[in-house]
Each structure stands twice: as structure tokens, then as C-alpha cells.
Amino acid sequence: MFDLGWLTIPLVLLALLASSFRILREYERGIVFMLGRFWKVKGPGLVIVLPGIQQMVRVDLRIVVFDVPSQDVISRDNVSVKVNAVVYFRVVEPAKAILQVENYLDATSQLAQTTLRSVLGKHELDEMLAERETLNQDIQQVLDAQTDAWGIKVSNVEIKHVDIDESMVRAIARQAEAERERRAKIIHAEGELQASEKLLAAAEILARRPEAMQLRYLQTLTGIAGDKTNTIVFPVPGDLVDLLLRRVKSDSPASTQA
Numbered sequence: 162m163f164d165l166g167w168l169t170i171p172l173v174l175l176a177l178l179a180s181s182f183r184i185l186r187e188y189e190r191g192i193v194f195m196l197g198r199f200w201k202v203k204g205p206g207l208v209i210v211l212p213g214i215q216q217m218v219r220v221d222l223r224i225v226v227f228d229v230p231s232q233d234v235i236s237r238d239n240v241s242v243k244v245n246a247v248v249y250f251r252v253v254e255p256a257k258a259i260l261q262v263e264n265y266l267d268a269t270s271q272l273a274q275t276t277l278r279s280v281l282g283k284h285e286l287d288e289m290l291a292e293r294e295t296l297n298q299d300i301q302q303v304l305d306a307q308t309d310a311w312g313i314k315v316s317n318v319e320i321k322h323v324d325i326d327e328s329m330v331r332a333i334a335r336q337a338e339a340e341r342e343r344r345a346k347i348i349h350a351e352g353e354l355q356a357s358e359k360l361l362a363a364a365e366i367l368a369r370r371p372e373a374m375q376l377r378y379l380q381t382l383t384g385i386a387g388d389k390t391n392t393i394v395f396p397v398p399g400d401l402v403d404l405l406l407r408r409v410k411s412d413s414p415a416s417t418q419a
Contacts, residue, residue: 183208183217190255191217202255220255224316225266229273231324240286243324248273248304254312262311269308273318276303286325293320 185191185204193200193208194216203217210217231245250269252258258265280300281289289296297318305315 180212181209183210185219188221188223190220190222192220192255192259193217199256199260218259220252220258222252222255224249224251227266227270228321229270229277231322232274232278234278234281236281236286236289237283238285241326242286242289243322244277244281244289245321246273246277246300247319247321248315249317249319250304250308250313250315252312253314257310257312265311265313268311269304269313269315272307273300273304276300276307279303289320289323296320 183191185206185208187205189204191203191208191210193203193210196214200215208217226247226249229246229248231243234242234244236242248269252265262268277300280303281296284292284296297320300320301315301318304318308315
């Protein structure tokens with residue numbers, strides 16, 4: 162009878178040999194430990210890991226995108242808002258990502274939440290609404306500096322929503338309306354000032370040149386003469402009025418009898 166025991170050892174060796182081959186994709190790296198101690202980073206491609214002696218941990222080098230949950234933030238001017246954001250990061254040093262932190266995904270997520278609250282808490286509400294690009298850069302720089310020890314590069318942070326209480330929305334609308342009214346009054350006042358300066362200059366020129374005044378007078382009459390519905394009142398020079406009054410007095414009976 163054929164003894165199957167002789168086949169056991171070759172089959173076991175074949176199974177161990179097959180299990181020692183690992184294939185890592187282009188975006189993956191393998192952190193290899195030799196008897197529990199860090200040995201080297203391998204990949205991509207075919208990697209041989211000795212069973213029982215070596216262990217390997219896969220690390221994905223692609224950019225990771227995750228939403229930062231909505232955070233309650235108190236702004237510098239004591240306004241309560243809810244803010245959420247998106248963080249883009251990737252592993253640039255696989256060994257640090259495995260050796261320096263237990264779970265780099267959770268650690269980065271928690272750090273992003275606390276950083277979002279701390280950075281935005283230093284700014285007023287108007288800055289959160291109008292200067293998002295600056296705030297995104299501030300948060301990204303703080304995160305990148307703190308995750309550098311973990312071998313992680315934070316490439317971008319984007320604030321998605323800034324949710325404000327309904328009463329605060331009405332207050333902001335009233336503030337914006339008051340600001341528009343203030344600007345309108347300033348523009349109107351500046352226009353009145355410029356017009357008065359021009360009128361004063363024109364009056365000075367007309368006062369120096371009487372013939373210019375007469376031309377302006379005739380131009381005005383020409384402009385209003387085309388409309389038949391207008392009643393035109395011609396002003397009479399004061400000298401002519403005095404002359405007529407003296408003539409009437411000289412022709413009156415009282416003056417003749419005298």
C-alpha cells in the first residue's frame with residue numbers, strides 16, 4: 162500500500178513557498194518586520210516574505226479624502242457656528258506611518274477636527290464667511306506640520322459649510338443692508354460735493370465775463386422755447402426798471418403841475 166506520509170512534507174513546503182510570495186501594486190508599499198523588528202520597506206512588485214520569520218504590513222500611498230464631521234465652533238466675536246471640511250492627505254513615508262502611530266487614518270481624522278476648531282476659533286464670523294481661502298491654508302499648514310512626524314503630507318483642506326443660526330442670519334442681513342445704505346449716502350454726498358465745486362467754478366467764470374452770462378442766458382431760452390406748454394418769464398434788468406419808473410414819474414400830472 163502506498164504511504165501518503167512522504168507527500169506531506171513536500172506539500173507543506175510547497176504551501177509555505179506559495180505563501181511567501183506577495184504582489185504589491187504600484188501604489189502600495191510593504192513594511193517588513195524580521196522577528197518583530199522593522200527590517201525594510203519593499204515594493205512595488207513581487208515581494209518574498211519568509212513565513213513565521215517575517216511579517217508584512219501593506220500601506221496605501223494614494224491620496225485619502227475624508228470628511229471632517231460638523232464641528233461646533235465659537236468664533237472670536239462669540240458667535241456659535243457649525244463647520245465641516247474636507248481633508249486631502251497621503252502617506253509619503255510608509256515606515257513612519259506604521260511605526261510612529263497606531264492608526265494614522267484615525268489619528269489624522271481626530272487631529273483635523275481639533276485643528277479645525279482651534280484655528281477657526283481665532284477668527285471672527287465675517288472672516289469665516291469672506292476669507293475661506295486664507296483659513297483653508299492656515300488649517301492645512303497646521304495639520305501638515307503636526308502630521309509630518311507620522312510620514313503624512315496634508316495637501317489640501319477645504320471648508321465646505323459654515324452653518325449659522327437663523328437669528329444670526331437675520332442680523333447679518335440687517336448689517337449688510339445698513340452697510341449698503343451707508344455707502345449710498347457717501348456716494349451721494351461725494352456727488353453733491355463735486356457738483357458744488359463745479360458750479361462754484363462756473364459762477365466765478367460767469368462773474369468775470371458778463372458776455373458769457375448773456376450767452377448762457379440765451380442758450381437757456383433756446384432750450385425752453387421748444388416746449389409750447391412752458392410759460393416763459395423774461396427777467397428785466399434793474400437799470401431798465403429804474404429808468405422806466407423815473408420816466409413815469411416825470412410824465413405824471415403831479416410832476417407837471419409842480
